[in-house]
Amino acid sequence: xxxxxAVFIIFVLILNFAIHKNNHSxxxxxxxxxxxxxxxxxxxxxxIHNLNYLTIPIEKIPQNLHTDAEKTLVRxxxxxxxxxSGITNTELKLEYGAxxxxxxxxxxxxxxxxxxxxxxxxxxxxxxxxxxxxxxxLELAVSFHADAISIYTTLADLYKEDGQTGHIQDLIxxxxxxxxxxxxxxxxxxxxxxx
Numbered sequence: 508x509x510x511x512x513a514v515f516i517i518f519v520l521i522l523n524f525a526i527h528k529n530n531h532s533x534x535x536x537x538x539x540x541x542x543x544x545x546x547x548x549x550x551x552x553x554x555i556h557n558l559n560y561l562t563i564p565i566e567k568i569p570q571n572l573h574t575d576a577e578k579t580l581v582r583x584x585x586x587x588x589x590x591x592s593g594i595t596n597t598e599l600k601l602e603y604g605a606x607x608x609x610x611x612x613x614x615x616x617x618x619x620x621x622x623x624x625x626x627x628x629x630x631x632x633x634x635x636x637x638x639x640x641x642x643x644x645l646e647l648a649v650s651f652h653a654d655a656i657s658i659y660t661t662l663a664d665l666y667k668e669d670g671q672t673g674h675i676q677d678l679i680x681x682x683x684x685x686x687x688x689x690x691x692x693x694x695x696x697x698x699x700x701x702x
Contacts, residue, residue, distance in 0.1 A: 540597075547600035555607050561588040561618065561651050569632065569640045576628035583621050589614040590652050593686030622653045629661060638665060649681050654689040656696060663700040675700045 563584040570577060589611065591599065599611055625648040632641035645662040648655075659678055666674045675697060682693040 543601065544597050547597045548605050550601055550604045552604035552606040553602070555603055555611065558589060560614070561590060561621075563588075563621065563647070567643060567647050569637065569644070572628075572631055572635060574628065574631050576624045576631060579620060579624040580628060583617055583624070586617050587614050588618040588621055588651075590618050591615040592618075592652075592654050618651070621651075622648060622655050622658070625653065626655050626657055626661075629658070633661075638668075641665070649678065652681070652685050654685050654687045654693070656689060656693050659693050660696055663697055667700055672700070672702055 563580060565581070565584045568577065568580045568584060570581065591611065591614070596608060596612075600608055603611060625644055629641040629645050632638075632644065642662065642665050645658055645665070648658050649662065659682060663675050663678055666672060666678075679694055679697045682690060682697060685693065
């Protein structure tokens with residue numbers, strides 16, 4: 508009985524120590540977050556005109572199906588886009604100033620809309636038996652480091668159908684440059700296409 512009580516007391520002490528240590532480290536993380544956020548909110552506006560904006564070459568958009576996705580891509584071809592996936596608002600404010608956050612967010616929203624429209628339009632092109640055109644559009648999205656799994660797997664399917672399995676390794680290399688949580692999932696999916 509004494510041994511059981513001693514083990515129980517030791518367990519409670521260890522548990523109490525672990526909880527206290529975790530609470531302390533959590534407080535430090537929170538304090539650091541709020542300090543970064545405070546600094547970010549006071550960062551002066553910086554020039555964002557020289558950023559590496561993404562633009563859709565209008566000639567890359569096949570304009571023959573007249574779908575909503577096609578119209579979206581045509582509209583986006585005249586808008587600025589930035590792939591800010593994996594970058595927090597705090598990081599954006601620290602880097603470019605809080606005053607630029609709304610503008611940068613709109614460019615990122617354009618990119619997100621682009622990825623969605625490419626995904627949809629590629630499927631519409633494939634349904635219309637325009638495989639090469641769909642492939643070109645998907646390759647454009649990959650060159651912009653889109654992080655939609657279906658863009659990569661659809662392109663891998665097309666490469667496999669055409670006997671171009673060597674291009675799948677190129678897709679894996681492109682996916683390795685993605686800065687989001689989807690990266691590892693995309694890479695694992697693409698590895699299943701390798702011979």
